[in-house]
Amino acid sequence: MTPAEILALSCVELAAAIRERRTTAIAAMEAVLERARQVQPKLNCFLRIDEQPALDAARLADRSPPQGPLHGVPMAHKDMYYRRGVVSSCGSKILRERPAPATATVLERLDAAGAIQFGVVNMTEFALGPTGHNWHYGHCRNPWNTERIPGGSSSGAGASVAARANFAGLGSDTGGSIRLPAAFCGTSAIKPTFERVPRAGAMPLSFSLDSVGPLTRTVADAALIYQVIAGLPDSMPDLEHPIAGLRLGRPRQYFYDDCDPEIAAAMEASLDIFRKLGATVVDVDLPDLSVYNSAGGLISASEAAAFHSEWLRTRPADYSDQVRGRLLQGLAIPATAYINALRLRGEALAEFCDQVFSKVDVLHGPVLSIPTPTVAETDLGWSEHTAQILARITRLTRPGNYLGLPTVCANAGFTRDGMPIGLQLITRPFDEATALRGGHAFQRITDWHLRAPRL
């Protein structure tokens, strides 16, 4: 296979090609390293590339019997998954020299499945921000238009996977940080149910909301990597099971408030695809998600401020202005409000499930209701105005963290100016399988996910 043919493969396809000796791990690694070198000056999506260890590991993989379902597949992850003795900067100046104390459970599981990590990708400082700006290491860029943001905080994972410079990358999601870059960059992704995937060895931002999941080329890849990092038994979720009879909910409230018309049209077109696949579409009423959104904001800000309180006191100048400003906001939240936000969470989940999942199996909607902003217009310090802009970006994702619900993302088309449009499929707690099945069925008869940006 040529390097271009290798780079066009998904993780599932590449692993099969290596297993069947149609290509080799070293050929895949050389191809992805060359592509990474090519796109890095334009996208700034990598923070570090470990070329020689990655090449050595790939050669070793070619001499070894297949180790697992990802044997020989190159990956680079958000720079907040610790590997013992190696620096994880977390996108920050503060941690740029601290070796990690232990290896993240998810990395151990990916290692055991045969994946080969070849580097780490850019991210928002301490995962605090939805745009992909990083004032310490340089802003990451969207491969579909380098003047636009890639989304964050898992910016480098979204940009590198979309640019075919990475086969998959772990992200993390506290208010939308997996789903937003997936939507902005046109990749697939899964944000699993809260606490379904271990967070041990991952930088914490908000221990009540953080979720670990991959950004990938296809939903089938997301399913495979989810299976590995969640430690599920060998059997894949049954992606090929037909979705005829699946009930999809179209939200009557919230998701389409002030929604960009092109995005709304793409969502309608995607619902038509699901109808062709035999699913039914049902309009559903939602509880007031703006309350969940605000309650999630109270929890996230409080917990992040607690993690950072010592550095806020001793090293305030080592944060970028926007991140420091966001952290300070957590110090102003009364403990009673934080506790009440946690106390409301069970009632909110019950209310949402009773109202939505008693009528449908999946809630369908856009990840974003706004066009992709430019890097320049969102290059902001901290102010109330900045907070309003950022809140607009996370408006359709933060409620999902508060409710802890699993969500699968897929590209549902492009705007007239060539930017991807992301859809999300939200299901009951621990029902990742249904969301993955829906996303995979959608990608079996659409080709949005196969399109690659010209760089």
Place this chain on the structure above:
Amino acid sequence: MSPDEVAAAAIVAALLKATAERFARLPLEAEPSDFQAEQRRNAP
């Protein structure tokens, strides 16, 4: 107050206002662990 603290106070005030009514209606017995119980209750 610094500009950051002024911005923080305004943003937090908005979050508190948005949640006040729901927090006021919380039953006495509501507690954070209810969330895990609801996760299990609503699992397929």
